[in-house]
Amino acid sequence: MPKTEGDLLGRDFARRLRAELDRVRPRYSSPRYMSPVRNPLRFAPVALCAALAGILALSGFMATGSPNPVVWTQRVVTVIEAPSSTGAPPPAQDEHEPGPAAAPSHEAESKASRDGSEPRESPEAAEPPEAAESPEPAESPEPGESAEPTDDHSGSGGG
Amino acid sequence: MSEPSDEYRPGSKEDFDRLYRTSYPRVYRTLAAILSDPEAAEDCTQDAFVQAFQAWKRWRPDAPAEAWVHRIAVNRAISYRRSAKLRSLGEIMRRLGRPTPTADPADAAVRSDLLTALRALPPRLSAAIVLRHYHGYNNREIAAALGVSERTVGTRLHQAGERLRVVLGTSFQPGAAEAFPSDNRELYAKD
Numbered sequence: 076m077p078k079t080e081g082d083l084l085g086r087d088f089a090r091r092l093r094a095e096l097d098r099v100r101p102r103y104s105s106p107r108y109m110s111p112v113r114n115p116l117r118f119a120p121v122a123l124c125a126a127l128a129g130i131l132a133l134s135g136f137m138a139t140g141s142p143n144p145v146v147w148t149q150r151v152v153t154v155i156e157a158p159s160s161t162g163a164p165p166p167a168q169d170e171h172e173p174g175p176a177a178a179p180s181h182e183a184e185s186k187a188s189r190d191g192s193e194p195r196e197s198p199e200a201a202e203p204p205e206a207a208e209s210p211e212p213a214e215s216p217e218p219g220e221s222a223e224p225t226d227d228h229s230g231s232g233g234g
Numbered sequence: 235m236s237e238p239s240d241e242y243r244p245g246s247k248e249d250f251d252r253l254y255r256t257s258y259p260r261v262y263r264t265l266a267a268i269l270s271d272p273e274a275a276e277d278c279t280q281d282a283f284v285q286a287f288q289a290w291k292r293w294r295p296d297a298p299a300e301a302w303v304h305r306i307a308v309n310r311a312i313s314y315r316r317s318a319k320l321r322s323l324g325e326i327m328r329r330l331g332r333p334t335p336t337a338d339p340a341d342a343a344v345r346s347d348l349l350t351a352l353r354a355l356p357p358r359l360s361a362a363i364v365l366r367h368y369h370g371y372n373n374r375e376i377a378a379a380l381g382v383s384e385r386t387v388g389t390r391l392h393q394a395g396e397r398l399r400v401v402l403g404t405s406f407q408p409g410a411a412e413a414f415p416s417d418n419r420e421l422y423a424k425d
Contacts, residue, residue, distance in 0.1 A: 108287035
């Protein structure tokens with residue numbers, strides 16, 4: 076029969092252990108589980124959401140210059156819809172100031188000049204009357220940019 | 235076991251208060267046999283009850299509540315001893331070249347060779363010994379308290395008994411505490 080731990084330690088062990096540990100007197104401090112201090116990270120999700128909203132608002136304000144969220148939304152809609160309707164990236168529209176004659180339709184024309192064989196993808200590209208409808212070309216013709224419309228016209232013809 | 239587990243309802247604040255009042259001294263004494271520092275034993279016991287309170291709604295009465303708290307407390311004590319070993323290494327490095335501090339003779343009078351030997355054991359072994367020989371747990375309850383199988387409990391009790399028998403040897407006689415050398419350093423066994 077194998078020896079148990081009780082045989083190994085002897086009968087006196089349990090009595091001695093009880094005597095020793097009974098002499099240990101725990102200090103009864105107030106229970107910590109009742110203290111109001113709780114997990115400091117319990118508001119972390121809320122703080123994270125607030126920080127994200129703040130960053131979004133700040134970037135919206137910096138992009139549009141307006142504190143009105145409606146303006147941010149309009150800007151987002153404009154930026155998203157512009158590429159989908161014209162097929163051209165929106166920065167191209169910003170880079171090319173409206174030229175004297177062909178500026179309103181320069182995107183379509185320049186696309187047609189680049190693509191050559193695909194000028195009819197966009198319905199706006201086939202609407203030259205836009206140039207006449209817009210008063211902008213007549214108001215401020217900029218001579219420095221007159222090269223672009225010329226290129227566009229030549230490009231549209233030559234492919 | 236001090237109380238049947240079916241007297242406690244999970245999530246009940248009143249029942250947890252009762253569990254605290256009943257089990258705090260017993261859990262504290264278990265950790266006092268594992269940790270040599272009384273303040274550390276108190277800290278770990280309090281931390282264990284904080285953890286237990288946070289999980290009190292999820293406690294299932296299929297295991298005794300006190301064994302469940304013991305399990306949390308022993309794990310907390312094991313973590314504390316690991317970090318204490320690292321701190322003691324840093325302390326040794328800082329004391330290099332300095333004279334060794336002399337031990338307080340009054341400290342030796344309250345020391346026990348039995349508790350010192352228990353604290354020198356790996357905490358899982360000393361916890362098993364205390365749960366069996368002080369709290370009177372059976373193997374099944376110890377297994378629930380330590381989160382191991384009953385077979386493992388038997389192995390641990392046997393290993394702890396052998397080690398204690400070797401360490402205590404002939405000095406294991408009642409009243410031998412006064413004869414213990416006045417050394418205030420206690421070496422922790424490998425966890």
